[in-house]
Amino acid sequence: MLVCLLMLLALPSVSAASGSGEARPSVKTDVAGQGPVYVIPVDQRIERGLQAFLERGFKEARKYEASLIVLTIDTPGGLVASAEEIGALIRDSRIPVLAYIEGDAASAGSYLALNADAIVMKPGSMMGSASLVDGSGRAIEDAKLISFWKAKMTGAALLNRRDPDIAAGMTDRNLVFDKPEIGLKKEKGEITALSPEQALKAGYADAIEPTVKEAADWMGYGGHDMIQVKHTGAEKLSTFLTNPIVMTILLFLGIAGVVIELLVPGFGVFGIVGIVAFVLYFFGNYVAGFAGAETWLLFIAGLVMLVLEVFVPSFGILGLLGSACLIAGVVRAAFSLEHALFSLGIAFGAAVVVIAIVVMVFRDRGIWNRFILSSSLTREEGFVPVAPLPELLGERGVSLTPLRPAGTAEIGGRRFDVITEGGFIAASVPVRVIRVEGGKVVVQTIQVEG
Incomplete structure (x- = not known):
């Protein structure tokens, strides 16, 4: 009973202590x-x-x-x-x-x-x-x-x-x-x-x-x-790099740099800038926790396939697969699909304009020149063109071989390669020169009136 009484006496003091002073959270x-x-x-x-x-x-x-x-x-x-x-x-x-x-x-x-x-x-x-x-x-x-x-x-x-x-x-x-x-x-x-x-x-x-x-x-x-x-240095850099405006700029530089380097090779600066921009984009999102290792694999695979497209004939398949890998990597690395597509759209549009300008300025260096015959044979290099023969116009001669429609004729005591307007002329038939186009001599038969 004494113990119970002591407990009852202690209760008010406990309540008072709980209600006094500054409360502490649990x-x-x-x-x-x-x-x-x-x-x-x-x-x-x-x-x-x-x-x-x-x-x-x-x-x-x-x-x-x-x-x-x-x-x-x-x-x-x-x-x-x-x-x-x-x-x-x-x-x-x-x-x-x-x-x-x-x-x-x-x-x-x-x-x-x-x-x-x-x-x-x-x-x-x-x-x-x-x-x-x-x-x-x-x-x-x-x-x-x-x-x-x-x-x-x-x-x-x-x-x-x-x-x-x-x-x-x-x-x-x-x-x-x-x-x-x-x-x-x-x-x-x-x-x-x-x-x-x-x-x-x-x-x-x-x-x-x-x-x-x-x-x-x-x-x-x-x-x-x-x-x-x-924050570590990498975390501070990541915070800067994952800013939506900075991400858009990096994507723009990456797209424009890589594509310009592929289309107008020989400088190296555009390619380096493009690759560095893409690396910073993926690095920032990786440190921030948005991107995983798979985004790096997609980026590297896409870049390799784009480079191979230039040297390996694939009818555009490698180029399409490389572009798809890069886009997939960019989207997966971002913290939201909506922000990624928005930034990618702006960057792509701006990059297209810059690429078009650079291609026009440096069109003489473009990769397409590899597929266009641009060399010429000049007299200075020892190549002698066929001499024009305007003096033969109206001259008469005789076909030495059948003309079907090309062949040989003797005109003014000299042999010439000639061609008809499309018809057949047998050998030993009188002909007349009706047109001379550079070294091309066009003849037709002479109508003999009896």
Whole structure:
């Protein structure tokens, strides 16, 4: 009985302790210790390249037994598919994950933050505005897609018992709600975006801290070493190379360079530029995680077949197969079919114009000259042309051989190769020259009047 009484007396003090002070989020506790705090930036558009970078950062954190992962978020959003993959990476992490919003956690950035175990915002930051838009920035009105994305956002909010209505309001313009207890109201046509103070009241931020270190201190990891995960040189280059504008330029240079080198051989510069452009295109997408080894094989096979087409007669088969391999490699290497075809179309159109101009300027060097007889036999080189015979016009003679229609005739005491206008003339028949065309002598029979 004494034990029961002591337990009853202890209950109020436990409740009071729970209700006092600054609340802490419930985080994973299966990985504990004095390991370092890993700080990983989410400071770019959310796409496959960021996903590969975060996967590397999480793997390194596990390897060195980190006690906490902090994602410093400042992103305009990005691809939903990549956001889903990164969200799963955050949820499945055995190491606690803190989302520190130091700029904008817009669109898919909000989704990543909601999947973390805790959210801390920097003064002046923003979270929300997660409506779906297409590649040109126009709002998507498809009800099914909106419903799907809203379900994803509300599901992420419920992971840490956050109000799902607010997450839904970040995605659905038609949703209306009024929450006077936290001073938040949404009208139809609006998209919810939260300031740090609003997010704290709404339970969408667990604290507001000015620095990452203070956010880690608030989480209880103040004495731990902090390790900043940085982009490698290859990852930075990949981010630049996978920019849609840069990708289009690389495709343009690749197509124009290779085709010009094949059509106007002898310079080498165009071929080198084309191949380097294609290599950079595939390298950027490979490092970003968009492309696999098969895209390199398609690229190399396509290039080899295009070169062989120039030297091996294949009636265009090798050229068609090579072009198909290059196009397939370009499309498979890109992060989306739509973007790949769009960039390829623009690059191809621009390349055709440049190729036509270069071919016209250097037409004397074109590969087609190999199939055209361009040499001539001149007097200077020792070749003597047949002398014209205008003096024979009207002269008379006799056929020495049958003319069928060509043969030999004697005219003015000299033998000449002659030809009729198509008719047959027997031997020893009187003939007259009716036309002389250079060395060609045309004759006809002389009508003898009796």
